[in-house]
Amino acid sequence: MSDGKVIAVVGATGTQGGGLARAILDDPEEGFTVRALTRNPDSDAAHALAERGADVVQADLDDQASLATAFAGAHGVFGVTNYWEVFSVQREQAQAANIARASVEAGVHHVIWSTLEDTRKWIPLHDDRMPTLAENYKVPHFDGKGEADGLFAEAGAPTTYLATAFFWESLFGMVARGDDGVLALTLPMGEARLPGIAGEDVGRTAYGVFERGDELIGSRVAIAGEHLRVFEMVATLSEVLGEEVRYQDVPPEVFRSFGFPGADDIGNMFQFKHDFEDDYVGARDLDVVRSLNPELQSFEDWARANKDRFGV
C-alpha cells in the first residue's frame, strides 16, 4: 500500500509530464503521488491535475530556487525542457542544469531526465552532408539535450537518461491535403524505419522506470512504441482515416527549406535518423519498453484512438 513517495513532475501540464502524472494518478495502490510543477497553476491543464489529486505547485525552469522548493521532500523528479518554446540550446541547457542542481539540493533519490541523442557523436560539425546550425550543432533540439546529460552527472544527480522518440502527435500538423485534394505526409525518410511513440507512453514508460526503484539509476533507457517505415504509417492512416494518405518522400534539403521555424533543425533530425537508422533504431529495444510499460500503444491503436485529432 501507499508509502506516499512524491514524484515532482516538470511539464506535468504537457505531453510527457502529463503522461507520467496520469500514470501515477491512475495507479494509487503503487504508492507514488504527484507534485505537478507549472508556471501557471490557474491553467485548465493544472486544474484538471488538481481535480484528480495532484499537488499543483508553481515553479519555473529558469529559476533554480523555485525548483529546489518544489522538489523538497520528493522521492523522484521527472525533468523535461521545451526547446520549441525557447529556441535556444543555451537556455535549454541552463534549465537542465537548474533541474539537476535543484534535485541534488533537495536530496531527491531518483531523477529521470528526458533527453535525446547528441547527433554530433555520429556526424561531427565538419561533416558537410548536413548544415551546421547555431554555430555548434547539427540538430540543436537533440544535441543540446544530449550534451546536457553531462550536467546531471556533473551535479551528482542520481539520474536515468530517458531518450525519447518522434511523438506520433506531431503528425497532426503534418498530414495535409495537397493541391490535388489528396492527403499527404511529407517526410525525408526514404524507406528507413522511424521510431515513434504516443506522447502519453513517454510518461507511462517513465513511470515504469520509477517503479523499478534504483535499478535504472545511471542507465540510459531509449524508447519507442514502434519502428515503422513511413509507407507503413500512411497505409495505417489511410485505413483509419478512410481515405488515401500518400507518402511524399522529399530529400532532406527540400524539407530544410520549408521555412517554418525550426525546419532546418527538424530536416537535419530526420536525415540523422535516416542516415544512422541502425544505431538509432537499435538503441530502442521495444521489449525493454514493453517491460516498463505493458500498455505501450501500437501506431494503429494510437491512430484509431486519435483519428479525430487529424482535423482533415
Ligand SMILES: NC(=O)c1ccc[n+]([C@@H]2O[C@H](COP(=O)([O-])OP(=O)(O)OC[C@H]3O[C@@H](n4cnc5c(N)ncnc54)[C@H](OP(=O)(O)O)[C@@H]3O)[C@@H](O)[C@H]2O)c1
Ligand atoms: N514532439 C516530438 O515529436 C518530440 C519528440 C521527442 C522529444 N520532444 C521534446 O519534447 C520537449 C517538450 O516536451 P512535451 O512535448 O512534453 O511538452 P509540451 O507538451 O510542449 O509542454 C511543455 C511543458 O513544459 C512546461 N514548461 C515549459 N517551460 C517551462 C518553464 N520555464 N518552467 C516550468 N515549466 C515549463 C510547460 O508547463 P507550463 O506551461 O504549465 O508552465 C508544459 O507542461 C521538447 O524539448 C522537444 O524537443 C518532442
